[in-house]
Amino acid sequence: MTQAELMTPDQAANLLGVSPRTLAAWRCTGRYSVPYIKVGSKVRYPREQLNEWLSNRPTGGSQA
Numbered sequence: 001m002t003q004a005e006l007m008t009p010d011q012a013a014n015l016l017g018v019s020p021r022t023l024a025a026w027r028c029t030g031r032y033s034v035p036y037i038k039v040g041s042k043v044r045y046p047r048e049q050l051n052e053w054l055s056n057r058p059t060g061g062s063q064a
Contacts, residue, residue, distance in 0.1 A: 005047050006037075012045035016054065 012034075013020040026032045027043065035049040 006039070006044040007047050007050065009043055009045070012036075012050055015050065 007015070009020045009023055013023040016023065016034075018026075023034065024043075026034050027036055033053075034045070035053055036043055036045050038044075
């Protein structure tokens with residue numbers, strides 16, 4: 001896995017449309033099973049896995 005394939009928390013939060021703090025809360029509480037890895041003490045989000053996770057999430061709203 002290359003550096004370009006790993007996203008920082010800020011980059012991942014931007015992709016998901018949430019704040020980095022919200023993303024950290026999701027990760028720490030397990031509220032959503034957002035894919036991440038730890039590189040030493042740093043949290044990184046694999047771009048491909050994050051995009052896959054995002055595309056598999058159900059969307060809100062009602063269907064007519």
